[in-house]
Amino acid sequence: MLLIVAKTKMSIDGILNVNKPEGKTSFNVVAWLRHATGEKHVGHAGTLDPIATGVLPICFGQGTRVVQFLTDSSKVYLAQIELGVATKTFDRQGGIIQRADPSGISVAQIEEALAAFQGTIEQVPPIYSALKHYGRRCYELARAGIPIKLKPRQVEISSLQLASCRLPLVTVRVECGGGTYVRSLAHDLGQRLGCGAHLSGLVRLRCGPFRIEDALSAPQVEDAVKRGDWKGLLHAVDSPLL
Template sequence: MSLNGWLNVDKPAGLTSYGVIARIKKITGRCRIGHAGTLDPLATGVLPIALGQATRTVEYLHQLSKTYQADIELGTATDTYDAEGRITFTADASAVTLSQVAAALKGFSGSIEQIPPMYSALKLNGRPLYELARRGETAELKPRAVTIFRLDLLEFTSPVVRIEVECSGGTYIRSLAYDLGQALGVGAHLKKLRRTAYGCFNIGQAVALDELTDVGGVAAALLPLDHGLDLLPRLMLDAAMSASLSHGVVTPELRAQLAEGQAYRLYAAEGVLTAIADLTGPELRLKVFGAAQPGE
């Protein structure tokens, strides 16, 4: 059975994203597998898993927004910025009020600059930052531009702040927790995190990892190859264009419809994703897909 498509997995706590892939790979055998949007072991929720030809579309999902519910505990900061780290600072947070929390959170809305945590998979000179951190090394990290589209204060039961965040890719909720503690002057760390949406992948349709026990179950849960690609403009191909694309050739008529700096989804007449034409780089990149449907 050829498996091509996406799984919307509800990742359990205590497992890395690669641990999820390892479990699914054990079920599916030699199927090529990848994922979009790494979740830390502490985090749960939506983890998009790509199988087969869908692994060639992962790069485009990084542009999708993500939504999280997070519990942030005031009064304690850690070196990892979450509950799994070593305590580096404590303070009495009992005097912090709801209005102070709400006012501080307003400072993190919109386009902001954020310094990623040292304990992260980001690389510096080819080495993951967490390797440096575990060796006691430090590095001067530059702030990165991220966007917080929405930040709602759901509840404040001292010392825990519960928020819901919709943000751009590259945003670290752990850093947001740390920065909130700094803004309030009492320190803070991320206590709990659940991703409820990743673009059109949402928690309501996610499948629990433990429910995926055999190849048939994986095939039944597969979403289409183009799931999550709605951000790319869609173009329909005529017979001549489709025939040329099957040989990796873009006809002049098709090329005339493609604008520089944009990637496109290309569909055959029967509505099957045939290719992605990507002009976001210095030259045209063409990803041609087979005609296999999910689970075939």
């Protein structure tokens, strides 16, 4: 009897803490790593918009099982918000829908407004988002000019700290739970101050246990892949649970 043994590739399991570069989508990073490493089972936890940088956990193999856990985990951001200009997308990439002069707004007024968003709040997501509305992505409907109204969702913002203020720009450190849109926070802050605002920059400092101090840049990951020792950079699958 002839015994035929099929060769199977060993699955690579783990989590790579990547510092996402600006201008790339989270899916761009996943697609790049799939191609570079040859691994098929790759996913990311906690989507970052193209304008954002910072911690993006990339999960391989069995690591994809903790994607939802990481997506729902607490996160820390450093958000740059421009007062005086509101946009359709709530960030700097959208068309302008409101302008106002924010020069008369004081630091005390900004801190008072921020305090109103701390704790468990109701937040309306941006219509330009990947959320689904009756089976279609919201951004697809918005780009097609189809009016949609999203319901507010309960989110948890445990800490909001004004890090700097050089009008029209303010920088805010945000610690929040999963599902929070910092773009919506920036927009809502502008509405509360009466001048409009949008998110002009965003850095994710932490996602669950993964910190930006330990995150690998794209060139660092690329060099490791070329050397063939990138697997040694992976965190254990259960590391987010410890």
